[in-house]
Amino acid sequence: MTQRMIFIESPIFAREPELKSGGLSGLFPRPAPLALEIGCGIGDFIVQEAARRPEWNFVAIDIFNKGCLKTCSRVEKAGLTNVRVLRAEARWLLNHFVPREGLQAVYINCPDPWPKKRHRGRRLVSRTFLELLRCYLAPGAHFWFATDFRDYAEMVAEILPDVEGYLPQSSSPFTTDLGDYPVSKYMRRFLDAGQPIYLFHYRRAKQLSPDMLEPPGLEPGFRLRWLARENRRNRPRRQQGE
Numbered sequence: 001m002t003q004r005m006i007f008i009e010s011p012i013f014a015r016e017p018e019l020k021s022g023g024l025s026g027l028f029p030r031p032a033p034l035a036l037e038i039g040c041g042i043g044d045f046i047v048q049e050a051a052r053r054p055e056w057n058f059v060a061i062d063i064f065n066k067g068c069l070k071t072c073s074r075v076e077k078a079g080l081t082n083v084r085v086l087r088a089e090a091r092w093l094l095n096h097f098v099p100r101e102g103l104q105a106v107y108i109n110c111p112d113p114w115p116k117k118r119h120r121g122r123r124l125v126s127r128t129f130l131e132l133l134r135c136y137l138a139p140g141a142h143f144w145f146a147t148d149f150r151d152y153a154e155m156v157a158e159i160l161p162d163v164e165g166y167l168p169q170s171s172s173p174f175t176t177d178l179g180d181y182p183v184s185k186y187m188r189r190f191l192d193a194g195q196p197i198y199l200f201h202y203r204r205a206k207q208l209s210p211d212m213l214e215p216p217g218l219e220p221g222f223r224l225r226w227l228a229r230e231n232r233r234n235r236p237r238r239q240q241g242e
């Protein structure tokens with residue numbers, strides 16, 4: 001899959017060199033609790049969540065260039081100053097630029113479901129991913145995961161209780177009652193079609209043993225290889241030293 005790259009000029013769009021100098025928190029003028037949305041799509045969710053939590057800083061990431069562009073323009077239109085957008089792969093970003101226990105909340109809404117059995121290994125939320133993410137969640141941090149795909153919900157409901165350090169916030173692993181949780185574009189599409197969204201809300205345990213804060217090595221997932229190739233191909237000429 002090759003994307004047509006549109007150069008994003010928005011002041012809220014961040015690039016890797018900025019991350020290298022100050023990490024995610026360095027992208028913001030003020031220190032504040034930091035939250036991450038993974039796979040922000042076109043930004044509907046982050047605009048709502050950042051507006052209702054002005055005291056937090058938000059980073060919205062997606063590997064989809066056009067989605068980042070649209071997210072930037074929505075955030076700008078909404079006049080929000082507490083959001084930055086990055087074109088990044090989730091595991092790569094966590095591994096390279098997020099301090100251990102640095103995130104107060106992580107949101108993943110309607111990630112690609114990979115419905116075919118042989119493609120399940122491509123799903124973002126897996127045991128290894130949850131073990132990786134755990135290292136970057138602050139004690140008591142929120143983990144939100146919403147999916148429209150029942151099989152994905154069941155898979156995560158089976159895995160999560162086995163991954164130490166995640167505490168459920170309700171008696172069942174997930175709910176279809178969204179309460180005041182903001183609705184993303186994909187969530188809206190399924191809800192309007194009369195289909196449920198399965199919402200998980202967990203919090204990281206206050207105390208973890210030191211070995212649980214050791215990130216597992218990055219698996220060379222196909223998204224990682226693909227994004228590395230894309231980034232090399234699309235680097236502006238001046239960065240390629242030409």
Ligand SMILES: C[S@@+](CC[C@H](N)C(=O)[O-])C[C@H]1O[C@@H](n2cnc3c(N)ncnc32)[C@H](O)[C@@H]1O
Pocket residue numbers: 038039040041042061062063064067088089090091108109110111112124184185186187223
């Ligand atoms: C089905 S869309 C959902 C978009 C949005 N969350 C919503 O609910 O409307 C999934 C999004 O996740 C992004 N994505 C998939 N894998 C990703 C990864 N490993 N890291 C970051 N973004 C990813 C895709 O590019 C896509 O925009």
